[in-house]
Amino acid sequence: MELLLPNPANSTPLTTLGFLDRAATAYGDSPSIVYNNVSYTWLQTHCRCLQMASSLTSLGIQRGQVVSVVAPNVPSMYELQFAVPMSGAVLNNINTRLDAHTLSILLQHSESKIVFVDHHSSSLVLEAISLFPRNTRHPQLILIDDEMVSSGSKSTSSTSHFLDHYEGILEDGDPKFKWVRPKSEWDPMVLNYTSGTTSCPKGVSLSHRAIFIKTMDALVDCFPWGMAAVGGTNICLRKVDLSQIYRLIKQHKVTHMCGAPVVLNMLSNSPDLETLDHHVQILTAGAPPPAPVLARTESMGFVVSHGYGLTETGGMVVSCAWKQKWNKLPLTERARLKSRQGANTVGCTEAEVLDPKTGEPVKRDGKTVGEVVLRGGSLMLGENGWFYTGDVGVIHPDGYLEIKDRSKDIIISGGENISSPEVESVLYSHPAVNEAAVVAKPDKFWGETPCAFVSLKKNGELTQKPSEKEIIQYCRDRLPHYMVPKMVVFESELPKTSTGKVQKFILRRIAKAMS
Amino acid sequence: MELLLPNPANSTPLTTLGFLDRAATAYGDSPSIVYNNVSYTWLQTHCRCLQMASSLTSLGIQRGQVVSVVAPNVPSMYELQFAVPMSGAVLNNINTRLDAHTLSILLQHSESKIVFVDHHSSSLVLEAISLFPRNTRHPQLILIDDEMVSSGSKSTSSTSHFLDHYEGILEDGDPKFKWVRPKSEWDPMVLNYTSGTTSCPKGVSLSHRAIFIKTMDALVDCFPWGMAAVGGTNICLRKVDLSQIYRLIKQHKVTHMCGAPVVLNMLSNSPDLETLDHHVQILTAGAPPPAPVLARTESMGFVVSHGYGLTETGGMVVSCAWKQKWNKLPLTERARLKSRQGANTVGCTEAEVLDPKTGEPVKRDGKTVGEVVLRGGSLMLGENGWFYTGDVGVIHPDGYLEIKDRSKDIIISGGENISSPEVESVLYSHPAVNEAAVVAKPDKFWGETPCAFVSLKKNGELTQKPSEKEIIQYCRDRLPHYMVPKMVVFESELPKTSTGKVQKFILRRIAKAMS
Secondary structure (H helix, E strand, O other): OOOOOOOOOOOOOOOOOHHHHHHHHHOOOOEEEEEOOEEEEHHHHHHHHHHHHHHHHHOOOOOOOEEEEEOOOOHHHHHHHHHHHHOOOEEEEEOOOOOHHHHHHHHHHOOOOEEEEEHHHHHHHHHHHHOOOOOOOOOEEEEEOHHHHHHOOOOOOOOOOOOEEHHHHHHOOOOOOOOOOOOOOOOEEEEEEEOOOOOOOEEEEEEHHHHHHHHHHHOOOOOHHHHHHHOOOEEOOOOOOHHHHHHHHHHHOOOEEEOOHHHHHHHHOOOOOOOOOOOEEEEEEOOOOOHHHHHHHHHHOEEEEEEEEEHHHOEEEEEOOOOHHHHHOOHHHHHHHHOOOEEEOOOOOEEEEEOOOOOOEOOOOOOOOEEEEEEOOOOOOOEOOEEEEEEEEEEOOOOOEEEEEOOOOEEEEOOEEEEHHHHHHHHHOOOOEEEEEEEEEEEOOOEEEEEEEEEEOOHHHOOOOOOHHHHHHHHHOOOOHHHOOOEEEEOOOOOEOOOOOEOHHHHHHHHHHHO | OOOOOOOOOOOOOOOOOHHHHHHHHHOOOOEEEEEOOEEEEHHHHHHHHHHHHHHHHHOOOOOOOEEEEEOOOOHHHHHHHHHHHHOOOEEEEEOOOOOHHHHHHHHHHOOOOEEEEEHHHHHHHHHHHHOOOOOOOOOEEEEEOHHHHHHOOOOOOOOOOOOEEHHHHHHOOOOOOOOOOOOOOOOEEEEEEEOOOOOOOEEEEEEHHHHHHHHHHHOOOOOHHHHHHHOOOEEOOOOOOHHHHHHHHHHHOOOEEEOOHHHHHHHHOOOOOOOOOOOEEEEEEOOOOOHHHHHHHHHHOEEEEEEEEEHHHOEEEEEOOOOHHHHHOOHHHHHHHHOOOEEEOOOOOEEEEEOOOOOOEOOOOOOOOEEEEEEOOOOOOOEOOEEEEEEEEEEOOOOOEEEEEOOOOEEEEOOEEEEHHHHHHHHHOOOOEEEEEEEEEEEOOOEEEEEEEEEEOOHHHOOOOOOHHHHHHHHHOOOOHHHOOOEEEEOOOOOEOOOOOEOHHHHHHHHHHHO
16 A cells, blocks of 8 residues: 655654643643742743743754753753753753762763753852863853742842843743744754763763653653643652651642652651551652562552663663552562563563573573663664663563663662762772772662772882771762762772673672671 | 764654553553453453464465454454554454445455454445456455354354454464564554545555554543553443443443544433443543533533544544633533633644634634644644644634534534535436535434435426435435435525535535524
């Protein structure tokens, strides 16, 4: 039969940005964002995002240029998820916990033209800018000062380095602005940086198409663009504050939330611990929820779901779809089942585990390990038809995937990815250090913490042997706090393969035995 | 920043077929299809669809060839939605209410290689095949005999014209069959025929991409591929049987159903009328639900939603997203709001009403009419960046679309689209008829029925003037029952425009006045 070729009416680029136009029509009066004493409707959010997109264009932002955001979960952070790509720019969300040096590298690498800076991060960003090489063009800075919004009065923060306040820039924008549609659904919409497995942060850009497919997965969950698709309400939280979380859950009848396993742990150990008066779906990823945490959180009314994804996959691509009948099983069995990462999401075409030698799928016996590979519309990279995750896993007889070795070197601490080579490079820079290797040490609170193994230079070269405390202090001066090893083990020599590579799996066993 | 080009890992074609693989893993033990005393799990449905896809391949079916289905909502009908495209073939669902002549044309036009035939439609299909021109290749026929499945015994229907029974063909298939993935997401997956506005049925093919985007919209509703995405249960019904509908809703705690307005009318007028013990979402389209019907169905526990779509758009693309606050309004006001078609769905990029002269969007005042145009990933056709629906509508100040004149000529009777030129061409073929025009006449039961206006040939040419009854009988011999005019009005001359076109809007007013 005749071929069905793309044409202008049916090949409109897939994008999630139009969801906001629709939300303004379909859910105009419904609350979109709630934060302290501020609340917006979807009509207002639509209008504010168009205004901000318009202002960005007036400031000279052009299609494909990068605009960065350094802010916690405040309303402007949500608005910028739409407003930045609506101006045609690429949205670059930056972790507020990075150090000035890393931040400076990211801002230079991304060639960011404008940086939105939360007032709590202003000194960090100013320091990062000061580290730019001479004669380098600096990005323009816009100050997010939500306390001004809440109190209605101007902030007293120094704004000499800033172009203006967020609200000032927004007010100048045209609420009738015709937002910049992508020319192709493959146009980049978001640029994220992953710490990756090498010491150099890697830029991961996701297309409008990828974000659309991801959002399809997220329609039943609580991610920014999906919320605009269903007209839900975003409750913003500047930081993890337990009593506030419990208060907001009750006050706004929160249905969905996300949290790293460490957040689950905190929720279940809270002194404010109370049974919820309704069920709350909580999605966790990064590490399986341990049985005692699962038991406590579930008894309180949280319904925990577990998923798996990477920066390169635009978020969760495998989830532990829960079966009704499993509810009847004892807790330990439920925890075991829930600790598995699960099945591919609807938007992820395939998740498989391949034998590294044959390249063929491993036996589905829950024992035979191989490399986890993925393919699907939300992925960033690929070769040979698959994206190779670097993670080692098994497939159970029921088809559910389980990650066995989270990856050769990444350490996940409190939900943050730590690249061990990045920490190692700092250790290697210490004058007394000969060899260094950093591995994950299991930790009840953080999930994992970095544990450093170092061998020191021979006596003749050293004036004095550094202590564990000195090494930790040395790292603290050069790394974000969460990346600093919590323990340093001195070895005369690190275990190595015949080809000279450090055998991290041995160090990991030692670190585990010490935890 | 650097461009993000498609690569083999992230440009896997969008398709809904993989949902079935995932459903087998994630919801394997959950019921997938329930019909009389037959029930399947998602694991079984997955296995059976792979077997049938395998058998189709063994029968010589090749990528892009058409396989047709003439069957009501029985389990095999559901399975074929996956099995046919999983063999690489294009699925062609055919209305069981067509006459043998039309059916014959569709089967020839689609060059269908295999036709799955429900045992209730076997004589119809055999007649359609007998109308094929001599020396034309006939499709192979496979008999769907679900009573055999239910009772476990072979049917006694004559199978001499049939290759085999559905179950026999399926049993020969390989449950480990590697299904045929589309080479491109633009590959056709489904071929539907619309009666359209011309007398010739128009083939509308929808790509894997279009069906994927449509299914995203349908994730919260009850359409075949979406059900596999969420692991829901399909309750099959051979026909609209009120007492059975009520029994099944209670027995299986049905959450979602679809029905033309005529079904809503029947539900609310049922002698078995009972209040449901849980809410049932019912989606209706084709005509707005009238206030009394809305009042009765809502009081019984149905939550009625209203949408708009065309064959060419792969289903609903505009829906009347309901606002909480509207629940407080009086019934007549709620009915008025719900009678509007609404806002574009998440998967539909834009729905607009354009001034036919300027091509610009009309004023959003609920009064200025224009042509309804659409664009989005699930559409079939397009020109000038828009798909022109031929329907006339307005946009209300709140952004909701309302169709004012359902289209210049389509009549929707009991949920069936009737192309007036198709009926007119039969009338024109009558020896006594000079001019003919068929328009919709409002009908409490069917929504609309076809009403014919004819002028007869002058006396000199006629031996005898035909009666209304004779004209109706003449149509009945040549058209499917539902397309036959229920009323024939004789006029000396039909009202026409200066360019000679019949002014149907005048005839519609007359028909309305007579109803």
